[in-house]
Amino acid sequence: MASVTLTGAQKRFGNVTVISGVDLQIADGEFVVFVGPSGCGKSTLLRMIAGLEDFSGGSLQIGGKHMEDVMASKRGVAMVFQSYALYPHMTVARNIGFALETNGMPRAEIARKTREVAELLKIGKLLDRKPRELSGGQRQRVAIGRALVRSPDVFLFDEPLSNLDADLRTEMRAEIARLHKELGVTMIYVTHDQVEAMTLADRIVVLREGRIEQVGTPAELYAHPANEFVASFIGSPRMNFAAAADVPGRGMGGAVKLGVRPEAILLSSSGLAATLERVEDLGHEQLIYVRLENGRLWTLRAAKDADVPQPGAPIFLDWPDAATYGFDAAGRAVQRSAA
């Protein structure tokens, strides 16, 4: 187990800067998730920690030791990829134990460790199969097993569940959470999936164009986004926005833009005027799309059995004052107390 510290980390590909001075401290045993739009540098930063990309500037410490110039295999990290990257001609047992073979560990010891890891991942009965004889979820378990068997100080996951269907994703998400709890090992995890980020992370790192926008617990990022970007990125469906001038009576000092989360808004007999445009019944809840007078489309969430007017109906939107977020001209969050 080990802490991970990035200081001024930079990555350039030719003339293009992809990571621009990232400072981040990850505590020993912490589960940290990197999120951000496609191309923001999540995988690159992970691969720099893994030793699969070199640093163009700045430093990396793992367990207090400088590692930016140390080769990947000597960093005490193991990475699990989206593609599994299993050896197709080897059995599950050999796939899991292969890294130990190349280390020169005695066969009996490799067999013991392989069995132990396979039991932990509930694939003990599959050790003689080849990868093509496994389901996607089982393959991903083997990939995790291959990382686990090396007893790394730090686990790195690059979108490990994105090739799985929804049910398996949920199952493997729970499995990864269980592993983290049982092993207490530091984990850094890249995902596009909000639910994975919100449910797995001790802290989420929101990246944008190679910079950190905010670092915080899932609850902090949801309740207190530092800026408009984080506010719109965390939460699904995303926060609704409008110019402060278009939402009379709801202004906050210094705010030029306001935001309200879909789950905070109620249909009411007075408030912000809008027209109901479309309703999506998701079974467990309804999503309601409404058009404001300024032309913006907002989203609301309503209970599955809520009485919702027909499309085309004029409606009014209301929400508690405490649910209004304000942003200044630079997109920074304006404190509510300034209102």
Ligand SMILES: Nc1ncnc2c1ncn2[C@@H]1O[C@H](COP(=O)(O)OP(=O)(O)OP(=O)(O)O)[C@@H](O)[C@H]1O
């Ligand atoms: N080997 C490379 N050479 C040149 N540019 C690269 C290389 N690898 C990545 N990039 C660029 O670096 C930027 C960040 O890529 P990266 O894969 O880290 O983003 P990401 O946030 O993981 O994206 P996604 O969510 O789509 O996987 C992208 O603009 C990408 O095109």
